[in-house]
Amino acid sequence: MPPTDVTTLIRTELPRLAGSLRKVGELILEDPAAVTHVSAAELGRRTGTSQATVTRFCRAIGLDSYQHLLIELAQERGRGEVSEWGTAEIGPDIHPDDDLERVVQVVGSADLRAVQQTIDRIDLDALERAAQAVARARRVDVYGVGGSGAVAQETETRLFRIGCSVRGWTEVHAAATSAALLTPADVAVGISQSGATRETIEPFELAKERGATTVAVTADSRSPLARAADIRLISSSSETSFPTSIVGARHSVLVLIDCLYVRVAQLSYQRASASLALTDHIAGQHAVKSRRSRP
Secondary structure (H helix, E strand, O other): OOOOOHHHHHHHHHHHOOHHHHHHHHHHHHOHHHHOOOOHHHHHHHOOOOHHHHHHHHHHOOOOOHHHHHHHHHHHHHHHHHOOOOOOOOOOOOOOOOOHHHHHHHHHHHHHHHHHHHHHHOOHHHHHHHHHHHHHOOOEEEEOOOHHHHHHHHHHHHHHHOOOOEEEEOOHHHHHHHHHOOOOOOEEEEEOOOOOOHHHHHHHHHHHHOOOEEEEEEOOOOOHHHHHOOEEEEOOOOOOOOOOOOHHHHHHHHHHHHHHHHHHHHHOHHHHHHHHHHHHHHHHHOOOOOOOOOO
């Protein structure tokens, strides 16, 4: 598997697991270091399941065996101990009584880790196919709601600046209306961290029915959004204990969007250069000039 932390993989896969398999994943995440010292049979006993269930869990998250899981956990621990982005004793959790210095360290480490994990796992072939499709598209739709809606708008801003006919849609009725008007000459990009947001999936699937090339940007490669896509771009995230603190997830998605944007600019160099040349002066014209005090 790519050098992505196995605990991040487990967090990504956990929502789609149920029953005894979910129990195994939750216990591993509680104390990954402790798991490296127990057998599959012992882990099964601690979770109230069985050795066979532990083996099924490993296969469910894409690993060959329990031994493979132990190796990945040990390697992840080793990477944490030598990481240049933070000390190993600072964990992923933030507690109400933590001081600001710890908060900054934990959040900063989570952001950097999520970005690096995304870079490590980028499928270059998928990214190239997505960029080729966007570069030649008659029109590009981008769907996303909530936090992913902000990323959809950011994607629109980037691609629009280099001459793409693009629109970011954050409301499901408007998105579905636009999707119904797409053709095989168009591209639809769906952005959802979970890959299970209905308001994003509905117009995305409609765009696919209309023949548009569909590109999913998600952290879950087995999600409904990913399964509906022609091309999948998979992000990563290192979240803190606060559910709303998913800044790492946002940054990892923006890494993918930035890579897509730059590659599209390369593939449509003349159009992109002309568009940038025509718009470069606008920001400067609207800058407020500072007033210098008289001597």
